[in-house]
Amino acid sequence: MIATGLSWQGSPQLNWLRFDGGLRWQAADKAQILHQVHVHEVAYGYDSQLLTPDEVAVRIPGIDAAAIPAFGAIWNPGEGWVDLSSLINYLTAGLIELGGEVITDAGIAFVKASAGRVRAIATERYGDIDVDAALLATGSNVPHMVAGFGVTIPDATTTALLIKTRPDRKPAARRRECAAGVVATHPDGAFAVDADWATPRIEVRPDGTYGVPAETIEELLAEASHVLTDTPSLSVETCGIGPKPVPGDGEPVLGRLGDVGGLHCRLHPQRRHAGDDHR
Ligand SMILES: Cc1cc2nc3c(=O)[nH]c(=O)nc-3n(C[C@H](O)[C@H](O)[C@H](O)COP(=O)(O)OP(=O)(O)OC[C@H]3O[C@@H](n4cnc5c(N)ncnc54)[C@H](O)[C@@H]3O)c2cc1C
Numbered sequence: 001m002i003a004t005g006l007s008w009q010g011s012p013q014l015n016w017l018r019f020d021g022g023l024r025w026q027a028a029d030k031a032q033i034l035h036q037v038h039v040h041e042v043a044y045g046y047d048s049q050l051l052t053p054d055e056v057a058v059r060i061p062g063i064d065a066a067a068i069p070a071f072g073a074i075w076n077p078g079e080g081w082v083d084l085s086s087l088i089n090y091l092t093a094g095l096i097e098l099g100g101e102v103i104t105d106a107g108i109a110f111v112k113a114s115a116g117r118v119r120a121i122a123t124e125r126y127g128d129i130d131v132d133a134a135l136l137a138t139g140s141n142v143p144h145m146v147a148g149f150g151v152t153i154p155d156a157t158t159t160a161l162l163i164k165t166r167p168d169r170k171p172a173a174r175r176r177e178c179a180a181g182v183v184a185t186h187p188d189g190a191f192a193v194d195a196d197w198a199t200p201r202i203e204v205r206p207d208g209t210y211g212v213p214a215e216t217i218e219e220l221l222a223e224a225s226h227v228l229t230d231t232p233s234l235s236v237e238t239c240g241i242g243p244k245p246v247p248g249d250g251e252p253v254l255g256r257l258g259d260v261g262g263l264h265c266r267l268h269p270q271r272r273h274a275g276d277d278h279r
Contacts, residue, residue: 016086022079023051023060031071038074049075067227081192110145111136117261136257136265140243146265151258153267154248159202161212161241162194163220165234190237193224202241210241245269 026034041048052072057065060075092102107124111134120128136145143155167189198220203211221234246269247253253267 014090016083017080018082019078019080021060021075021077022081023056023063023073023075025068025073028069028071031069034071034074041074041076047076047078049077051075062229064227064229110148111263113149113260113263116259118263131262133262133264136263137267139245139267142245142253142265142267143247146257149258149260149263151265153253153265156246156248156250158196158199158244158246159204159210159241160194160244161198161202161216161220161239162192163217163236164238164240165191165193165221165224166237191224191228191234193220193234195220195223212239212241 024034024037035050038048038050050072051059051074053065053068053070056063056068056073056075095102103123103126106126109121109123111118112120112122112128118131118134120130121134122128136142138145140155140157143153143157146153198212198216201212201216205211217236217239221236225234245267247267250269252269253265255264257263257265
């Protein structure tokens, strides 16, 4: 996003890109974890503020401060959220405008290199496409594919569940992380809700598809409703499950791959916090 110069501020067309802060808190028995997260964030220079419930009530509209334990919550003013479909459409339009071509049905692809540099992308349906440079960005498959070039990237990919609710009449303005998980807003006023604690409840079926118990979805929605003020009970519009790519040490990977000229790779996790755990 930085590379494309995107900015949500003063740009109403980009209402799907928000960096207007995130609030995070933990259940009452996990004050120590929240404190560790705050100390960790401050140590690496991330803007992290500890707010009391009273301060939350004053500064963060839409949050029921009664849901926040007495030891408070972490406020990250720089936290953000992107609606991925909107971002993909935006980037695609920009690329085409610059004379680029987007191929979405190439099937399985892999990088061909020889004599120390990248030569082509071999594709299932379009054969070899000659290239001067390539960026390997195949999500959870990156660690496996870079191994073919003698590079090791430890893999900590998880499977994630994300629920999009039906749009709410009064969209709230901010992203929230709470004991329940993460609640974020979509441009149409719907909420996106997910939580790490739901991951162990995801079933991978023998045919490779995913499932999750209906009670887990109800529990997530109930928790989300609980922390929002002025919000009617939430209902599911879509429910997505899939791999969430994460490098082993949680740090983003971006750069040239080994000694192969023109070949780069990218594996970028969503931001994780020290002390993140499962309920
Ligand atoms: C259900 C769900 C919902 C999410 N919603 C949001 C959201 O709304 N906002 C947000 O910020 N984050 C969201 N996330 C997290 C987000 O999806 C990931 O952080 C992000 O998609 C990672 O992008 P990526 O390009 O690295 O990998 P991916 O999005 O996984 O893309 C990699 C692509 O490469 C393809 N591929 C792999 N190997 C090959 C191969 N050999 N040949 C050809 N193609 C290959 C894969 O099929 C895949 O399409 C969500 C995650 C999940 C699981």
